[in-house]
Amino acid sequence: DVKVTQSSRYLVKRTGEKVFLECVQDMDHENMFWYRQDPGLGLRLIYFSYDVKMKEKGDIPEGYSVSREKKERFSLILESASTNQTSMYLCASSPPDRAYTEAFFGQGTRLTVV
Amino acid sequence: GENVEQHPSTLSVQEGDSAVIKCTYSDSASNYFPWYKQELGKGPQLIIDIRSNVGEKKDQRIAVTLNKTAKHFSLHITETQPEDSAVYFCAASSSGGSYIPTFGRGTSLIVHP
Numbered sequence: 001d002v003k004v005t006q007s008s009r010y011l012v013k014r015t016g017e018k019v020f021l022e023c024v025q026d027m028d029h030e031n032m033f034w035y036r037q038d039p040g041l042g043l044r045l046i047y048f049s050y051d052v053k054m055k056e057k058g059d060i061p062e063g064y065s066v067s068r069e070k071k072e073r074f075s076l077i078l079e080s081a082s083t084n085q086t087s088m089y090l091c092a093s094s095p096p097d098r099a100y101t102e103a104f105f106g107q108g109t110r111l112t113v114v
Numbered sequence: 115g116e117n118v119e120q121h122p123s124t125l126s127v128q129e130g131d132s133a134v135i136k137c138t139y140s141d142s143a144s145n146y147f148p149w150y151k152q153e154l155g156k157g158p159q160l161i162i163d164i165r166s167n168v169g170e171k172k173d174q175r176i177a178v179t180l181n182k183t184a185k186h187f188s189l190h191i192t193e194t195q196p197e198d199s200a201v202y203f204c205a206a207s208s209s210g211g212s213y214i215p216t217f218g219r220g221t222s223l224i225v226h227p
Contacts, residue, residue: 004157038186042219043203090157101213102148106158
């Protein structure tokens with residue numbers, strides 16, 4: 001089974017802190033994604049990566065950055081956490097076939113910024 | 115870019131009833147339409163998908179239909195059970211353009227025993 005593992009289920013951080021959310025996948029997938037999930041807004045794409053050291057902005061990249069130094073690991077960075085970044089964060093990966101590509105999700109990290 | 119609308123946002127049914135969730139998309143180039151189920155405390159998981167060259171697909175109690183002309187697709191769950199209670203997301207993507215799926219806003223399905 002494909003496994004996408006997010007390092008934390010719950011995080012509480014203070015406003016202004018630099019926050020790292022880590023994601024690891026074990027299926028050698030080229031594509032990795034970070035989504036933010038908020039009630040009534042669905043899944044919104046923050047950043048994605050299609051290869052090591054490659055990254056592309058999604059729909060809501062402001063306030064976030066990402067790092068992909070190794071194929072299996074994709075990190076989301078909140079440079080200076082703010083209360084409006086309190087949310088559920090979901091990491092996903094998918095194989096390189098651009099047609100008909102299923103995304104595999106991690107269990108999510110619920111981040112609270114106080 | 116692609117825009118996916120999903121309705122209803124919440125759906126409450128009695129056990130044994132059918133449930134239907136509908137989505138519309140805007141980009142006629144979209145050709146892959148997956149449905150994901152998210153149980154409480156878990157990430158979304160693919161339950162069924164359909165490609166644009168197919169009008170309907172079934173897998174036991176769930177089915178998906180696609181109307182390319184009208185640009186809408188639907189998830190049908192028959193004989194609902196309490197374990198079907200979850201949030202369901204539709205998505206659309208294109209193999210010829212952006213392969214990144216665009217998700218609907220989700221439907222919270224509650225099945226009452």
